[in-house]
Amino acid sequence: MTDRLRRADPVAISLGRPPAAGDAVETAAARPSTLRFLPRVNPVTRLAAAILVTTPLLFTIDWLSAVIALVLQLVLFLAAGVRPATILRRCWPILLAAPLAGLSMLLYGRPAGTEYWSFWLARITDGSIELAIAVTLRVLAIGLPAVLLFLDVDPTELADGLAQLWRLPARFVLGALAGARLVGLFLDDWRAMTMSRRARGIGDHGALRRFATMAFALLVLAIRRGSKLATAMEARGFGSRTSRSWARPSTAGAADAVLLLIAVLVTGCAIGGAMLAGTFHPVWA
Structure with a gap:
């Protein structure tokens, strides 16, 4: 019964309405993907895996290595529980670019x-046809893991891992986390400014002038908000040099080792296959 209540609709619980029998099923069905492996992996390990997979592809330009990497990535993501609809919905900018x-x-x-x-x-x-095919496949092979590996990553967990596992300075990590949290407010600010200008009757100017005016206002708002946040963080001791304790420990386990091994194997198969086939072509050659 306790597990059922945990999986039920949180809105219904907060309003005092008893959860219905189908709430758990509807909530699970509404999720974009049913990941079976990736949630057990530390976000920092996902970042390292993305670097291992994508970096070697930046230094080659042949089509075969991109094909091998792309096919292996799609197979592995589907096996990990990422649905094809989720891939299309999250990666459509890459599919267009x-x-x-x-x-x-x-x-x-x-x-x-x-x-x-x-x-x-x-x-x-x-030569241009071969290069076009290679570049198209390579953009997909680099972009897909960079997006799909971070589908359900919490920025706070990523910051915990960067500070605890990678030993990055806490001041840098916490500042980056605060900035990442503020990025999500830009769209809301843009909508609010659009509605405000429309209510005042000043939204009928040219599109370029309207965009420039709103972009400048958003820049000023972001600078003011950033300065207030920096002052608040300094006042709370975030800039001190003393060692900091963490509310949630960030650990790495067997799943992290498996993901890193998979990333190395994908890269090795892509580059090694191109070398064996004689199509390997570095960008500096």
Whole structure:
């Protein structure tokens, strides 16, 4: 009964309404994904895994390593419980940016081989087609893990891990955490300013002028809010050099080791497969 109440609708409990029998099912169904492995991994380990997977791909430009990395990433994320709908919903900016990057390489990339079309500076050749495919796949292979590994990460838990496991300065970590928390307020501030200007009847100016005015006002608001936050944190001793205790310990276990091993294997398979196939091409070559 206790577990059922914990899984029930928190809004219903806060209003004093007894939870219905289907509340637990509806709450679970409303979640974007049912992750089975990633919640047991420390957020800092996820950050390290993302670095291990994406960094080697920044120094290569061949298509095969990107294909291998992308296929392995999709298989592993689906096995970890990330739904395809969640991938599409969270990664749509990357899905749009990848073809655009490929199109620019297709038109203005490395000319080599047979030329199929030419207009002024734009030329489509065998080399530009291969480069466009490689860049498109590489943007996807770099962007997907950077987004999906942090689907349900709490910024506070990430800050705890950075300070306790990576031994980063507490002042830097807590300042970054406060800044990350404030980023989410920008959209609300923008909506509030839009409604305020509309209520005063000053929202009919040109789009560029309206955007510049609101962006400047948002910048001023962010600076003022940041200065007040810095003063408040200093007054509470966040800038002291004494050692700080942590309310929640951040630990790493077997799941963290497994994720790091998987990241190394994905990178090794991608780079090693390209080398064995003879398509490996570093960016400096």
